[in-house]
Amino acid sequence: MFALAPQDLRLDVNALDYLILALYFAVVVGIGFAARRAIRSSSDFFLAGRSLPAWITGLAFVSANLGAIEILGMAANGAQYGLMTVHYYWIGAIPAMVFLGIVMMPFYYRSKVHSVPEFLRRRFNPATQLFNAIAFAVAQVLIAGINLYALALVMEALLGWPLWLSVIVSAAIVLAYITLGGLSSAIYNEVMQFFVIIAGLVPVVILGLIRVGGFEGLGQKVRESVLGEGGLHTWSTTATADNPLGANWIGIVFGLGFVLSFGYWTTNFAEVQRGLSARNTNAARLTPIVAAYPKLLIPVVTVIPGLIALVLFSNLGKDDGPAYNYAIPLLMNEFLPNGVLGVAVTGLLASFMAGMAANISGFNTVFTYDIWKGHVNGDHPDEFYVRLGRIATIGGVVAGIGTAFIAAGFSNIMNYLQALFAFFNAPLFATFIIGLFWKRMTPWAGFWGIIAGTLAAFAVYIPYRAELLDLGTDLNASFVAAGAAFLVDAVVSVAITLVTTPKPDEELRGLVWGLTDVDLKDDSIAGDKKWYRSPVVLGSGALILAAAFYLPFL
Amino acid sequence: MLFDIRRILGGLFAVYGVILVIVGVLDGAEEIAKAEGVRINLWTGIGMLVIAAIFLVWERLRPKDVPDPSDETSGDA
Numbered sequence: 001m002f003a004l005a006p007q008d009l010r011l012d013v014n015a016l017d018y019l020i021l022a023l024y025f026a027v028v029v030g031i032g033f034a035a036r037r038a039i040r041s042s043s044d045f046f047l048a049g050r051s052l053p054a055w056i057t058g059l060a061f062v063s064a065n066l067g068a069i070e071i072l073g074m075a076a077n078g079a080q081y082g083l084m085t086v087h088y089y090w091i092g093a094i095p096a097m098v099f100l101g102i103v104m105m106p107f108y109y110r111s112k113v114h115s116v117p118e119f120l121r122r123r124f125n126p127a128t129q130l131f132n133a134i135a136f137a138v139a140q141v142l143i144a145g146i147n148l149y150a151l152a153l154v155m156e157a158l159l160g161w162p163l164w165l166s167v168i169v170s171a172a173i174v175l176a177y178i179t180l181g182g183l184s185s186a187i188y189n190e191v192m193q194f195f196v197i198i199a200g201l202v203p204v205v206i207l208g209l210i211r212v213g214g215f216e217g218l219g220q221k222v223r224e225s226v227l228g229e230g231g232l233h234t235w236s237t238t239a240t241a242d243n244p245l246g247a248n249w250i251g252i253v254f255g256l257g258f259v260l261s262f263g264y265w266t267t268n269f270a271e272v273q274r275g276l277s278a279r280n281t282n283a284a285r286l287t288p289i290v291a292a293y294p295k296l297l298i299p300v301v302t303v304i305p306g307l308i309a310l311v312l313f314s315n316l317g318k319d320d321g322p323a324y325n326y327a328i329p330l331l332m333n334e335f336l337p338n339g340v341l342g343v344a345v346t347g348l349l350a351s352f353m354a355g356m357a358a359n360i361s362g363f364n365t366v367f368t369y370d371i372w373k374g375h376v377n378g379d380h381p382d383e384f385y386v387r388l389g390r391i392a393t394i395g396g397v398v399a400g401i402g403t404a405f406i407a408a409g410f411s412n413i414m415n416y417l418q419a420l421f422a423f424f425n426a427p428l429f430a431t432f433i434i435g436l437f438w439k440r441m442t443p444w445a446g447f448w449g450i451i452a453g454t455l456a457a458f459a460v461y462i463p464y465r466a467e468l469l470d471l472g473t474d475l476n477a478s479f480v481a482a483g484a485a486f487l488v489d490a491v492v493s494v495a496i497t498l499v500t501t502p503k504p505d506e507e508l509r510g511l512v513w514g515l516t517d518v519d520l521k522d523d524s525i526a527g528d529k530k531w532y533r534s535p536v537v538l539g540s541g542a543l544i545l546a547a548a549f550y551l552p553f554l
Numbered sequence: 555m556l557f558d559i560r561r562i563l564g565g566l567f568a569v570y571g572v573i574l575v576i577v578g579v580l581d582g583a584e585e586i587a588k589a590e591g592v593r594i595n596l597w598t599g600i601g602m603l604v605i606a607a608i609f610l611v612w613e614r615l616r617p618k619d620v621p622d623p624s625d626e627t628s629g630d631a
Contacts, residue, residue, distance in 0.1 A: 016577065020570065195567070199601070335588065343598065
């Protein structure tokens with residue numbers, strides 16, 4: 001995966017850069033200690049007391065997805081696939097984020113659940129909750145492990161730290177601030193990380209653009225590169241799969257834009273949890289929508305540096321050169337003097353840790369509420385679950401370290417993550433969408449639908465991995481696996497519903513479209529009625545911008 | 555909210571901003587040449603100070619970002 005000899009990438013960091021790094025992590029651990037004093041109940045630990053305004057939960061929402069794997073991986077995709085990489089943002093994220101905010105978040109937030117699996121228990125049954133909780137917990141530990149391993153590889157290449165040192169130091173910092181401060185600690189650090197990583201990347205983009213002669217010069221040089229004209233278009237080459245991404249418009253719209261994207265953004269608890277910590281229903285709904293606006297612009301600091309690196313470094317991604325994943329670190333090395341270099345390294349390290357912290361804080365909640373409290377022993381006083389959450393955090397971090405090396409077998413880490421999402425999120429989304437809009441859908445239809453969908457994804461992906469099934473690219477394989485999971489889940493859910501007994505309407509109030517819970521009192525606060533706090537207005541704005549951003553790059 | 559993230563973020567960026575401005579002023583020809591002739595430390599430092607100022611002023615003007623509940627009815631389903 002990172003084949004380059006370490007010394008080739010070594011950054012010229014000095015004491016000043018380390019000072020900037022040290023200051024950041026002193027503040028991070030400080031936040032953990034400060035947050036600890038405010039924790040009086042399990043709701044404080046796992047849901048940040050449901051007290052945060054939308055701008056904080058929104059930035060945390062986008063940040064939880066802006067781990068360094070995402071940043072390095074999207075810059076790598078930018079260098080490899082060109083501008084088609086923006087599909088991961090403008091069609092592959094924005095519509096699903098807006099849908100989550102406008103349609104789904106009210107159900108999550110107002111049903112007062114702690115987690116996505118708990119919602120499944122209320123809508124379906126405990127078996128569905130348990131299956132999803134275990135699948136989610138395993139996935140989070142795996143992804144946390146990938147984060148940790150990738151972080152250690154990058155730190156080894158950039159700073160010369162031995163692998164074990166990076167793993168131990170970063171795991172210890174994440175462990176400290178999550179164990180102390182729970183979700184508030186994770187969310188506050190995500191907000192800080194967002195600003196630091198942007199502060200580190202913007203100078204790279206500006207200096208890179210100066211070097212290549214601005215946007216015009218960049219376009220010219222990309223045309224002359226291996227990507228050619230195809231690297232500068234997003235849709236006009238998608239009538240067939242003969243384009244850098246190797247996917248046609250059907251794959252992009254339905255595979256990436258619908259099944260993968262809606263599955264990930266609307267049912268992934270590591271994301272939804274940020275919305276659940278908001279102070280009221282309106283703030284919860286605004287969470288993913290506030291996040292959509294920075295998400296629209298993130299390609300500027302990922303895809304553009306990827307393209308700049310492609311045209312500056314002739315052997316990027318070749319057998320004799322650095323891997324695509326090193327596009328951004330190579331540019332940091334090329335342009336940044338000590339000082340701002342320290343900020344960029346801090347941002348990178350912080351975003352690795354924030355990514356891991358998001359996985360761990362999702363994991364500890366699901367383990368505590370959905371596995372232990374729901375299925376092992378639910379009769380303890382509240383303090384017990386806070387303690388259990390802290391123990392689960394330690395267990396999650398340790399398991400993350402242990403499973404880190406599974407990531408080693410895959411050539412491109414983004415594809416690996418996509419594969420995991422296909423397995424766990426695509427069938428879940430089918431179950432949610434049918435369950436929300438069809439009150440007849442029965443508890444056991446929920447359970448068997450998810451099981452069948454997950455098996456369908458495995459049934460496609462494993463033969464592909466074993467080279468028994470030819471699906472072209474890894475990306476295409478994850479489209480097909482996710483699509484199969486979605487369809488099989490839907491068919492099985494409908495079939496089982498027809499032969500089993502539905503829940504009575506009374507038990508479904510507040511969980512299904514059209515059956516509102518009349519006992520819930522309105523939780524809106526002054527100002528929620530203003531247009532700039534309206535989820536529908538802001539959400540439509542994000543969709544219009546996403547469409548408009550495509551226009552110069554058709 | 556348990557404590558104000560705006561103050562912490564503003565404080566961190568103020569410290570970073572001051573460090574980078576000082577380094578930027580002291581940068582020699584080599585550092586400037588590396589960054590395409592731009593005093594990038596200075597400019598980034600100034601940018602971070604502006605962000606710090608925005609957060610600190612915002613926090614000063616609206617100390618609590620938690621308005622009281624009102625009787626307004628909401629359209630949430």
